[in-house]
Amino acid sequence: MNAKVNISNRAGASFPVRRMDFEFGEVPRYWANGDAALTHFMTALSALFPEGEQFFVNSTRAVRNDPKLADPRLQREISAFIGQEAMHSKEHLAFNASAQAYGYNVRKMEAQTGRLINRTIGVTSKLLKPFGFTKEMISLTGTCALEHFTSTIAEELLSNPDIQAMFMDETMYHLWMWHAVEENEHKAVAFDVYESMYGQGAKAYFMRSLALVIAMGLIFITQSYFTAKLLQVDGKLTWRDTKYMLKFMYGYKGFMTRQIPTLLSFLRPKFHPNDDDTTELLNKWRAELGFNPS
Numbered sequence: 001m002n003a004k005v006n007i008s009n010r011a012g013a014s015f016p017v018r019r020m021d022f023e024f025g026e027v028p029r030y031w032a033n034g035d036a037a038l039t040h041f042m043t044a045l046s047a048l049f050p051e052g053e054q055f056f057v058n059s060t061r062a063v064r065n066d067p068k069l070a071d072p073r074l075q076r077e078i079s080a081f082i083g084q085e086a087m088h089s090k091e092h093l094a095f096n097a098s099a100q101a102y103g104y105n106v107r108k109m110e111a112q113t114g115r116l117i118n119r120t121i122g123v124t125s126k127l128l129k130p131f132g133f134t135k136e137m138i139s140l141t142g143t144c145a146l147e148h149f150t151s152t153i154a155e156e157l158l159s160n161p162d163i164q165a166m167f168m169d170e171t172m173y174h175l176w177m178w179h180a181v182e183e184n185e186h187k188a189v190a191f192d193v194y195e196s197m198y199g200q201g202a203k204a205y206f207m208r209s210l211a212l213v214i215a216m217g218l219i220f221i222t223q224s225y226f227t228a229k230l231l232q233v234d235g236k237l238t239w240r241d242t243k244y245m246l247k248f249m250y251g252y253k254g255f256m257t258r259q260i261p262t263l264l265s266f267l268r269p270k271f272h273p274n275d276d277d278t279t280e281l282l283n284k285w286r287a288e289l290g291f292n293p294s
């Protein structure tokens, strides 16, 4: 793999933090299937990550000293979760910089993502304050909803060879597969923090259901807008240049279309991220990517 890997489990959590140092200098312009639209779809997702994952870290840090989270096991999981997300931010920032070098203004998209997150949390907090919802609760529930989105997409990446085949570049393959493994390793942490803080009652359930609807809507709009902006740079925002990607992602049984039932499972009152057991899948991929301790 085109990266140095440094695995550490200082926190003693159920999963380690892997420090990666990918080299993106040789990544071709259209690294996904040689297709501009498919590549830009993935780059648009990557543009959301640095600020998005920083938001997850901040939301969790904001509450971690609360006495309700005193359980040492949960504290260890929080530390490792923060470590993994910080590494994802760092590597996607590095990849985004390599796309910037091709003339795509991904840095601007990262900044727009940060502003969107701040505004959404600000407006929602103001609107829901009279009903007793705090900014900390809203941020954390947003994190839970977005973590459900990332772990769902990540599981599909790990499970579907047709999707894996789109990664024609080895570095990009390893970046996304490493990220996908870790999203599933830590998928329950934010949710466990949320339930420990706010319980499983009607108020907590209402807030997380609302968060899912808002988060999915905003991701869809923002990521589609970024994809269109990237295609515009190449003069490829046309039906001819996008139809393959649109079918691949949103067609009948497309990559994103297929995720809808799993995404909606979050709305079940008794939902927990570990209801979907990915242990075997993770064991397979940790071996495949050389992540097992030697």
Ligand SMILES: [Fe+2]
Pocket: 053, 084, 085, 088, 150, 179, 183
């Ligand atoms: Fe992540």
Ligand SMILES: [Fe+2]
Pocket: 085, 147, 150, 182, 183, 186
């Ligand atoms: Fe995550």
